[in-house]
Amino acid sequence: MNMMVSRRALMGGMALAGAGALLPRAALAWKVDGAALYPATDAFIKGFVDRRELAGTLAAIGKGQEAPLFFGAGVQSNDSATPVGPDTLWRLYSMTKPVTGIAAMLLIEDGKMKLDQPIADFLPAFANMKVQNVPDGSITDVRPAKGPITVRQLLTHTAGLGYNIIQKGPIKKAYDDNGIAGGQASRLPIPGFAPVTPAPSLAVMADRLAALPLVYEPGTKWSYSISLDLMGRLIEVVSGQPFDAFLKARLFDPLGMTSTGFMVAAKDVPRFTSNYAPFGGALIPFDPAASSIYLDRPPYPMGGGGLVSSARDYDRFLAMLLGEGETGGVRVMKRETARLAMSNLLADSVDRKGTFIDGQGFGAGGRVSLPTSPGGEGIFGWAGAAGTIGFVHRGLGYRVGGYTQIMPPDAVPFQGKFGETFFKDVTG
Structure with a gap:
């Protein structure tokens, strides 16, 4: 596999549902054992590190409004011994889109x-x-x-x-x-x-x-x-x-998302991941944490793919969605607004054949599952170009995040198979 990061690498969010021969084995990262409750997911995400295909992987799963369980393996960067964990910072890329969509719904709720x-x-x-x-x-x-x-x-x-x-x-x-x-x-x-x-x-x-x-x-x-x-x-x-100020005031501050933004501050570099591309049997860091482009303020806040966040922070956003606008005693939007945002906003006449959402719906910045969709009705979320994925399943009452950093994301099946592996754990 060559170093080229294909155009598909930046599409992000395509999936809800062998490049490591020379990669040194990464250390076990997070001490919480997910095997008891989510054995398939636990084995799945650790396997990529064991096979030396990814530097680090993390899962964040919460039931209802209960505290999330974080479990994973590996390190933030192959040249670092720092394990991944709930406060590790990840490039979200298109997982930014649902955040922007929900922000727009707030202005609809405001009547503006x-x-x-x-x-x-x-x-x-x-x-x-x-x-x-x-x-x-x-x-x-x-x-x-x-x-x-x-x-x-x-x-x-x-x-x-x-x-x-x-x-x-x-x-x-x-x-x-x-x-x-x-x-x-x-x-x-x-x-x-x-x-x-x-x-x-x-x-x-x-x-x-x-x-x-x-x-x-x-x-x-x-x-x-x-x-x-x-x-x-x-x-x-x-x-x-300003767009970024609106997000901070209406979503990030109320939800306690203190690690989410469009750039990484110098003090936070020690918990920032490197982003990799597979090349010749190894992983090449084309955006190393210490010299990342995310250390600079971007020309403009990119609502389609610019956010960096932690699994803990993004879980708070997902918990708010699962709570239909409320989590931790804080309500950021009305219940009916949240329900509308996570509903299918597409008319039946919209052509979606051959697209990322063929046979499915779409809401405020994220895919919406239909009764005939894999996993059933009630899923809302999206994924990112560097391998991350986040969604809520309102029918089953779960919020789920999967985190790694590799481009293109389909270089390994982490993102593509994460959702279906999780469903094995909770539906049998």
Whole structure:
């Protein structure tokens, strides 16, 4: 396997449901034994470290509003003896999207915007959008959009927007040239990726995005996109606060998420992971903790893929979701708002064939399972480009997180098989 981090590596969130021959064996990390309650999950996550395929792995599982159980194996970085644990910091990438989606739902609850309101009411540059006549084709062969982009469509990847990690041809180049990026990977150049200088602010990113054509007609097709990053700008305008400040005030501070943000402070580097790519039978740290790109303040807070967090912090977010807006005696949103956010917000007419959510629904920034979905109804969550995964299962009453750092995430089946392994433990 070569060093190239494929474009699929940054798609993130694709899955809810042998590169280690030269990797030195990592030490057992977390002292809590998960084997008693979750034997399949425990064996699954430890196996990747035992086989020297991953540096460190961690599971965080909570039942109802009970305290979470953390268990795992390995170290934060292969050049460190520091074991992973509940306060280790991980790059969430697209696990940021549900956080942004829930933040938008707070403004809907506040009555400051409506679910089916055109975003042009707040961002006038999006009033008269054009659509490519051929998706990923010419960016000058366009037609007027048949309808406006709405808040619902931004939440659910149905606005018709593109993604520079998904699109091809002229529209991808236009996104790259305009710095319309949903995440950062490394200070180092990465083979297979064009160098992209992100726009200097959310406002500039949004204005540049508005000047480009849509890939699809709004409201017609589910297409993974930059929409949750644009939602960050919408939140700024509607709330009158910087996007990151809004998240801190309305979600992170009330929930006690003190380890979550868009950069890693110098004092927190000792608990930050390194991010790896498989190469020649070993794991190469292409974003080492000590010199990570996350040590710098990003050009703008990326609502689609920019957060760093700990398993303990993200579990608090999931506990709030499972508690339908409340956890630990703190209510951050109304019960009905939380239920709406975790419901299927897609119309039956939305084309989702062949996509990450084929046969499933989508809510406020995360996949929603349907009665016919694997695992049954009641699952809400998403995953990240460096191998992390987080979801709640409202039917079974669990909140679940899986953590590691490898790109692309499908280099090993940690993310892809984590959910189904957990279900073996709780459903038999």
